[in-house]
Amino acid sequence: MYSKCPSCHAETNKYAAEVYVCKNPYCKHVDARLLIRMLRDIGLDDSVIGEVNANLALKVL
Numbered sequence: 001m002y003s004k005c006p007s008c009h010a011e012t013n014k015y016a017a018e019v020y021v022c023k024n025p026y027c028k029h030v031d032a033r034l035l036i037r038m039l040r041d042i043g044l045d046d047s048v049i050g051e052v053n054a055n056l057a058l059k060v061l
Contacts, residue, residue, distance in 0.1 A: 005029050021060055030057050 005012055005022035007029040012020040018034035032053055039049050 006031060015060055019056065019060070028060075030060050032056055 003012060004010070005020075005024065005027060008022060008024050008027045010022050010024035010027060012022055012031065015021045015030075016035075018032070018038065020031040022029040022031070035056075036049055036053065039052065040046075044052075
């Protein structure tokens with residue numbers, strides 16, 4: 001769904017379900033907006049979503 005990085009507007013690679021990583025080696029922005037929205041929709045607490053987002057960034061980069 002998101003084909004461009006929201007930070008630098010470079011192309012992205014799909015990493016996992018609804019997670020995209022910028023192809024620009026100087027940016028490497030992890031875009032997990034769709035994943036976070038899905039987690040909120042199922043009712044997870046924001047603190048848990050924050051931990052998921054932090055762990056995801058560590059694993060991707």
